[in-house]
Amino acid sequence: MNKSEAKAEIERLSNDLNRHNHLYYVESNPEISDYDFDMLLKQLQELEEKFPEFASDHSPTKRIGGDITKKFEAVVHKYAMLSLSNSYSKDEIEEWTARAKKLVEDELEYVCELKYDGVAIGIQYVDGKLVQAVTRGDGTQGENVTSNVKTIRSIPLTLTNDFPQDFEIRGEIFFPLKNFLALNEKRREEGDPEFANPRNTASGTLKMQDSKVVAERGLDCFLYGIYGAENRAEGHFELVNKAADWGFKVPPAKKRYIEKTNSVEGVMDFINYWDEKRKDLPFEIDGVVIKVNNYDQQEILGFTAKSPRWAIAYKFKAERVETILEEVTYQVGRTGSITPVANLTPVQLGGTTVKRASLHNADQIEKLDLHLGDTVFVEKGGEIIPKIVGVNLDARTSANPGVNFIHECPECSTQLVRREGEANHYCPNELGCPPQVKGRIDHFISRKAMNIDGLGTETVDALFEAGYVKNFADLYDLTFDQVVDLERMADKSANNLIDGVKASKEIPFERVLFGLGIRFVGETVAKKLAKAFKNIDELAKADFDTLIAVDEIGDKIAMSIQAFFLEERNLTIVSRLMEHGLKMEIVEKEGSSNKFEGSSFVVSGVFETFSRNDLKALIESNGGKNVGSISSKTSYVVAGDKMGPSKLKKATDLGVAILSEQDFIQLLNE
Numbered sequence: 001m002n003k004s005e006a007k008a009e010i011e012r013l014s015n016d017l018n019r020h021n022h023l024y025y026v027e028s029n030p031e032i033s034d035y036d037f038d039m040l041l042k043q044l045q046e047l048e049e050k051f052p053e054f055a056s057d058h059s060p061t062k063r064i065g066g067d068i069t070k071k072f073e074a075v076v077h078k079y080a081m082l083s084l085s086n087s088y089s090k091d092e093i094e095e096w097t098a099r100a101k102k103l104v105e106d107e108l109e110y111v112c113e114l115k116y117d118g119v120a121i122g123i124q125y126v127d128g129k130l131v132q133a134v135t136r137g138d139g140t141q142g143e144n145v146t147s148n149v150k151t152i153r154s155i156p157l158t159l160t161n162d163f164p165q166d167f168e169i170r171g172e173i174f175f176p177l178k179n180f181l182a183l184n185e186k187r188r189e190e191g192d193p194e195f196a197n198p199r200n201t202a203s204g205t206l207k208m209q210d211s212k213v214v215a216e217r218g219l220d221c222f223l224y225g226i227y228g229a230e231n232r233a234e235g236h237f238e239l240v241n242k243a244a245d246w247g248f249k250v251p252p253a254k255k256r257y258i259e260k261t262n263s264v265e266g267v268m269d270f271i272n273y274w275d276e277k278r279k280d281l282p283f284e285i286d287g288v289v290i291k292v293n294n295y296d297q298q299e300i301l302g303f304t305a306k307s308p309r310w311a312i313a314y315k316f317k318a319e320r321v322e323t324i325l326e327e328v329t330y331q332v333g334r335t336g337s338i339t340p341v342a343n344l345t346p347v348q349l350g351g352t353t354v355k356r357a358s359l360h361n362a363d364q365i366e367k368l369d370l371h372l373g374d375t376v377f378v379e380k381g382g383e384i385i386p387k388i389v390g391v392n393l394d395a396r397t398s399a400n401p402g403v404n405f406i407h408e409c410p411e412c413s414t415q416l417v418r419r420e421g422e423a424n425h426y427c428p429n430e431l432g433c434p435p436q437v438k439g440r441i442d443h444f445i446s447r448k449a450m451n452i453d454g455l456g457t458e459t460v461d462a463l464f465e466a467g468y469v470k471n472f473a474d475l476y477d478l479t480f481d482q483v484v485d486l487e488r489m490a491d492k493s494a495n496n497l498i499d500g501v502k503a504s505k506e507i508p509f510e511r512v513l514f515g516l517g518i519r520f521v522g523e524t525v526a527k528k529l530a531k532a533f534k535n536i537d538e539l540a541k542a543d544f545d546t547l548i549a550v551d552e553i554g555d556k557i558a559m560s561i562q563a564f565f566l567e568e569r570n571l572t573i574v575s576r577l578m579e580h581g582l583k584m585e586i587v588e589k590e591g592s593s594n595k596f597e598g599s600s601f602v603v604s605g606v607f608e609t610f611s612r613n614d615l616k617a618l619i620e621s622n623g624g625k626n627v628g629s630i631s632s633k634t635s636y637v638v639a640g641d642k643m644g645p646s647k648l649k650k651a652t653d654l655g656v657a658i659l660s661e662q663d664f665i666q667l668l669n670e
Contacts (some may be wrong), residue, residue, distance in 0.1 A: 006047055010055070017040055020032055020037055021037075021063070022247055024037075072143035072144055074143060077122065077139070078228070079122075079227045080139055080140060084307050085313065088315055090264070103301055104300055109292070110262065110267055111236050111237045115286055116171075117199045117285055121170065121171060121172070122170045123223070128160075133148075149173070150211070151211050155223070171224050186522060192333075193333065193337050193360075193424055196360060222257070225240075226243060235295060236294075237258065287313050321377070322376070324374070325373065329341050332435040333435070336436050338425045339424070342370075343356055349386060361425070365405055370388075371403060377390040409427035412434065442460055444472040444515040444517065445475075448514065448523050454500040463486070473573045508586075511526070513539075518560060519563075519564070525552060528550060531586065532550045536578070539565075595622050595623060596622045602628070603638045604637065604638070604644065615638055630656060
């Protein structure tokens with residue numbers, strides 16, 4: 001392919017991918033499968049690598065991230081990003097409209113919008129190209145986070161149709177609840193502290209230095225304010241809807257995310273509707289924004305020093321209760337992270353009984369200035385996690401002692417440390433602190449790691465207390481007599497446990513590697529490391545540059561791997577596991593290939609030739625990915641007998657290819 005052909009092909013692929021991206025992320029109406037999209041993207045990446053002179057800053061390949069930002073540049077806003085005045089009642093809305101009517105002679109029309117609980121962003125487009133994205137900051141200037149914003153797939157890199165030549169569009173970047181909960185689940189599995197709420201996590205994600213991590217987290221955005229556009233004859237409502245024609249994801253009127261009305265009653269109807277329905281939204285809102293629709297009237301109304309007179313926010317009242325802080329206890333996680341927990345007098349909140357609330361870290365305790373016996377205000381942060389939001393100081397007495405964060409581990413008395421750049425304190429005694437030791441063993445025997453039958457948390461506790469196991473390598477030295485000696489352990493159960501330990505020696509290397517519990521090495525990272533280094537010895541001696549050259553391995557993971565293999569006790573444990581015959585290298589299976597690379601499968605039902613686990617193993621050994629639920633991103637559903645009708649209907653409705661067992665075998669053999 002010559003240069004002119006390459007340039008034309010890069011332009012064609014870029015245009016096609018931008019169109020398909022818009023159909024999927026903005027219109028929710030994809031025309032091609034995820035696999036086909038990924039193959040087109042791969043073609044474009046290869047061409048851009050071969051002909052870098054034709055690679056655009058607005059290429060769809062920028063969506064996958066990879067840029068590293070050491071410092072975010074401060075940018076002065078062309079149009080100040082002012083905050084809104086808040087209101088909490090119909091009376092306050094009526095007062096606001098009355099003040100506006102005194103300044104404007106004509107009738108007023110209002111636009112009601114959802115108040116997304118996220119991060120405000122201003123994005124500049126010139127000649128239809130995204131050139132800069134800036135956070136609110138202090139309202140006068142913000143931070144340039146362009147590289148990270150480009151990874152958000154609902155934000156267009158290039159525009160279509162009759163767009164203004166140079167303008168700014170503003171909106172809110174937020175964390176969809178589904179993605180936020182999935183991220184916290186992953187952090188739980190890897191022994192990391194959970195994030196408190198979607199809003200703060202979205203803010204922190206947007207300011208991460210590695211845009212590849214930002215891309216993986218799945219932020220989303222609604223854009224709803226246009227500044228500097230030439231055509232302002234139409235109102236705010238009309239211009240926002242016109243922005244949809246330019247390629248933007250704007251609040252859909254058909255879902256009542258945005259609505260126009262000419263009365264306070266209409267405004268309150270919108271507010272009351274969403275105060276009730278907000279629990280059904282796939283993202284968080286904390287109120288409603290009301291704006292005067294007409295731009296000329298907005299100019300007449302103008303601004304105060306802090307906020308526009310033509311807009312106001314109505315804040316929903318968070319459900320808040322008062323209760324007593326009885327005690328603060330401290331939990332030690334598998335990775336040694338110390339989490340302070342507020343133990344409360346039980347109280348009803350949001351339909352559940354709340355007895356505890358996370359205090360997150362020492363900074364939170366200091367910020368709240370907590371004292372034992374305080375009457376505290378508790379809300380459900382993000383409708384998910386109970387949190388203490390304040391203290392009723394009027395109810396405090398001089399007898400209430402202050403809460404001071406501990407300096408030593410509550411389990412092993414080791415001096416706590418606080419790692420640079422992290423909010424949490426840690427116990428560094430990872431191989432001697434009982435909760436960490438037992439937590440590491442629990443992780444090692446878990447379903448996604450060694451999956452040892454007959455072993456559970458209670459049995460691990462009993463083995464540890466009896467002194468039979470001090471690390472997971474000790475499991476392979478257990479005898480029948482030791483196990484049967486445990487309380488409530490019969491002969492059959494003891495035999496099952498011993499057999500389960502023996503059977504785990506056949507678990508493949510990538511799962512053994514995951515089971516070692518190296519910090520930041522989750523299930524997916526373990527697979528990538530196993531595939532890249534082939535065996536434990538090569539991984540153990542890999543230097544920093546070699547590690548970060550592996551796909552998805554960043555600085556933090558690389559340093560954690562190196563630290564693990566520098567610890568003599570870890571090397572001893574790994575050596576013992578090798579002596580016991582565990583798989584410490586990749587075993588290339590006959591018939592393995594990459595033919596399913598880029599494809600995701602859901603396996604459901606009962607099969608004749610293979611078990612479900614056999615099918616999943618075949619999928620993975622041929623480069624495919626097993627997923628738990630059907631979505632528009634699923635490539636294939638392998639359907640056996642007794643597959644649930646709801647799953648079958650969902651796959652059919654989404655247009656996902658449904659394979660019988662024989663269809664799968666045929667696909668495998670092609």
